[in-house]
Amino acid sequence: MISPAPHGPRSVPPVLAYDGDCGFCQTSVDRIRALAAPAVQAVPWQFLPAESTAPHLDRLDREVLLLRGDTVLAGGADALARWLGTSPSAAWRALSAALRLPGVRGCARVVYRWVSRNRHRLPGATAACAVPPRAG
Numbered sequence: 001m002i003s004p005a006p007h008g009p010r011s012v013p014p015v016l017a018y019d020g021d022c023g024f025c026q027t028s029v030d031r032i033r034a035l036a037a038p039a040v041q042a043v044p045w046q047f048l049p050a051e052s053t054a055p056h057l058d059r060l061d062r063e064v065l066l067l068r069g070d071t072v073l074a075g076g077a078d079a080l081a082r083w084l085g086t087s088p089s090a091a092w093r094a095l096s097a098a099l100r101l102p103g104v105r106g107c108a109r110v111v112y113r114w115v116s117r118n119r120h121r122l123p124g125a126t127a128a129c130a131v132p133p134r135a136g
Helices: 023-036 050-060 076-084 090-099 102-121
Strands: 015-018 041-044 065-068 071-075
Touching (some): 015 050, 050 071
Parallel strands (some): 015 041
């Protein structure tokens, strides 16, 4: 479970930063919120302070990030697993734990990367969902 410490940088609550311009991403976050009710807030990265997101813009175009301030706690499938782990539901926390098992984690990362690269083709997607090609 992710919990902030009472003082210092860890007192800043973590957030799941996702692409608010992507319809598929927004729909996915909304569905997870409705089903699992994670305790950690999910916020479009475009609405977060530039100090938090500027160092990570390349990653934010490709994956969700679990951020505490400008520090990345996890990205992609690992960030989603940790986010689900903050659910009040034991079933969702169990799924989170399963997603972090070594063999399952590797599979989840592969699936996440495929979804990320193809999210513009998935239900709810718009042209804004397309992941930009990597620079040179």
